[in-house]
Amino acid sequence: MDVQAGISPELRAAADELGAALARTALIVAFKEAQTRLDVDEHAHSLLDRMAELDADARRKQAEGTLTQADIDHVRDVHREASLDPSIKGFVGAHQAAAAYLPEVNTLLSELLGWDFAAMAAAPANC
Amino acid sequence: MTQSTEIGPDLLFDEPAWRIAVEDAARGFAAALSETPEVKAFERAHVRFRDDERAQEAMWSFQEQQRLLQPLLMLGAASDEQRIELERLREAWMTEPSVLEYVEAQTSLSTLARALDQMLSDRIGLGFAAACRPSCCG
Numbered sequence: 001m002d003v004q005a006g007i008s009p010e011l012r013a014a015a016d017e018l019g020a021a022l023a024r025t026a027l028i029v030a031f032k033e034a035q036t037r038l039d040v041d042e043h044a045h046s047l048l049d050r051m052a053e054l055d056a057d058a059r060r061k062q063a064e065g066t067l068t069q070a071d072i073d074h075v076r077d078v079h080r081e082a083s084l085d086p087s088i089k090g091f092v093g094a095h096q097a098a099a100a101y102l103p104e105v106n107t108l109l110s111e112l113l114g115w116d117f118a119a120m121a122a123a124p125a126n127c
Numbered sequence: 128m129t130q131s132t133e134i135g136p137d138l139l140f141d142e143p144a145w146r147i148a149v150e151d152a153a154r155g156f157a158a159a160l161s162e163t164p165e166v167k168a169f170e171r172a173h174v175r176f177r178d179d180e181r182a183q184e185a186m187w188s189f190q191e192q193q194r195l196l197q198p199l200l201m202l203g204a205a206s207d208e209q210r211i212e213l214e215r216l217r218e219a220w221m222t223e224p225s226v227l228e229y230v231e232a233q234t235s236l237s238t239l240a241r242a243l244d245q246m247l248s249d250r251i252g253l254g255f256a257a258a259c260r261p262s263c264c265g
Contacts, residue, residue, distance in 0.1 A: 003239060003241070003242035004242045004245070007242060008159075011156075011159040011160060011162075011163060013159075014152075014156040014158070014159035014160070015156060015243050015246045015247060016246070016250075018149070018156040020152075020250065021148045021151070021152035022247065022251045024145055025145045025149060031252070032252055095253070098251075098253055099253060099258040102253070103259045105153055108150060108153050109153050109156065109157055112153070112157035112161075113161065113166070114170075117160075117240060117244075117256075118256040118260070119256075120233075120236055120237050121240035121243070121244035121255075122241075122244075122256045122257070122260060123233070123237040
């Protein structure tokens with residue numbers, strides 16, 4: 001069932017308004033800019049791809065019992081390189097800052113509603 | 128492009144204005160949500176369950192038994208009789224009419240909340256409810 005289709009126009013407008021207000025905040029604007037910067041940064045993408053490949057390879061080797069200290073050092077080096085990459089570092093920082101603000105908004109919503117909005121949204125449908 | 132994104136003073140310059148705008152919008156959102164049949168049904172069911180002594184007693188009996196058996200359950204050392212009794216108490220609690228009504232109302236509200244969360248998350252490009260979950264890493 002399409003639940004969104006059953007949402008009243010008043011509630012839809014209020015949700016749109018809240019979404020728009022959040023999207024205009026400096027933290028979300030910075031997050032979206034950082035995301036765009038990362039999206040177009042080929043070097044950062046290749047670093048992330050390499051990191052994912054090395055992580056998968058290390059997990060496989062660990063399961064097989066063939067993981068060496070040199071493998072671990074190599075994974076650490078690439079992780080360190082990725083953490084210092086300006087686009088990745090900027091994205092991680094902006095994501096953390098934006099994500100840290102949202103619980104404040106949820107606290108306000110929950111105080112107004114008398115129940116935890118985010119927890120209700122996260123609860124399984126048939127608990 | 129190698130420029131990193133920092134939350135600099137220029138972005139924070141109008142912080143009070145955007146915070147106020149979000150707070151106003153949150154108030155409007157909460158007010159509109161409070162008027163929905165899902166929220167009204169949930170609030171009614173909550174009051175009914177809270178005031179239902181029989182259901183409260185059934186919940187207490189189950190939780191007390193669960194608390195007592197928890198160490199044995201963790202060790203896999205609870206007897207079949209103890210497990211059956213715990214399941215019987217859970218069934219007795221979960222089949223109380225006020226509990227059934229509460230669970231149904233909560234399920235409906237949860238479905239609505241998830242749809243609204245999706246709308247908000249789509250707008251900001253970040254999972255709203257997901258960001259509000261306690262972190263497993265502290």
